[in-house]
């Protein structure tokens with residue numbers, strides 16, 4: 001099943017493996033490099049590649065050495081990446097990631113903003129090491145609309161850069177999930193409080209992006225009940241069911257296994273289009289296998305995303321097909337190091 005094709009929006013994927021979004025912190029001046037093009041092109045046999053988190057505007061940059069997609073120079077640099085992936089026969093979505101309260105003034109000179117002036121209580125990356133996350137400045141109501149618009153503008157820019165679509169990062173404690181969360185959002189202006197208030201930012205951002213580039217080119221990533229970066233959510237099954245019902249019919253939702261299987265399967269039933277499942281969730285103790293993927297396909301998922309397995313195994317599809325062993329990418333090369341990026345070969349017989 002994992003190795004069968006699938007129709008996603010306007011794209012025909014040759015298999016059901018998705019390369020999960022992974023920040024690699026190797027951008028230079030907010031731009032992807034030639035190595036970035038090589039890295040993604042090496043992985044073009046994936047049914048779909050979702051890039052590392054890419055900030056939709058300057059204030060949304062969560063950490064150092066992360067790329068953006070809001071300036072002409074960034075668009076031109078991404079064009080080299082998307083051309084390389086397409087030349088190798090692949091398909092690639094940009095993950096639009098707005099850090100919200102996860103960020104630091106030292107990253108790009110902007111004090112982070114969030115739904116409310118509540119710090120995450122966790123540490124964030126800065127150019128000089130880890131530091132306590134600052135208290136963000138609470139967005140005013142007109143500024144919330146500006147952040148919604150940033151997702152639409154970035155979606156348009158991403159298509160200009162040659163991406164096949166965009167995935168809004170609604171998971172892992174960044175801006176969109178901060179609006180969903182009771183520990184990051186105590187707003188009283190219609191973007192907080194009730195469930196319909198908490199989901200409003202996510203819905204408006206997705207609607208704006210869908211209007212900008214077409215719903216078939218938009219997805220959203222969610223981590224229901226996920227608790228990293230100081231997130232607490234109330235009434236998770238209802239919160240997410242209401243969110244899914246309120247979203248327009250976009251290409252897909254990409255869900256992390258951050259809540260019980262029964263809750264996930266219940267949520268899957270209320271979603272009309274494609275369901276991408278990430279069995280690993282928020283970096284679990286072990287990497288996911290082909291069998292994990294097959295089990296989720298049998299349980300209602302349409303596509304399966306693999307994160308860490310893709311780092312050291314550019315030919316993951318072939319390795320699954322032939323039952324070849326996987327190489328383990330060490331945690332020490334996740335971010336920034338010159339090695340551990342484009343130097344993993346395909347399987348050597």
Ligand SMILES: Cc1cc2nc3c(=O)[nH]c(=O)nc-3n(C[C@H](O)[C@H](O)[C@H](O)COP(=O)(O)O)c2cc1C
Nearest residue numbers: 020021022023052053280281283287306307308334
């Ligand atoms: C180095 C690294 C960077 C990551 N960066 C992102 C990111 O930018 N956006 C995101 O949604 N998830 C990110 N993740 C989470 C992965 O997409 C995935 O959900 C997680 O690694 C679990 O899947 P796995 O067990 O297959 O690795 C990252 C994970 C790793 C290991």
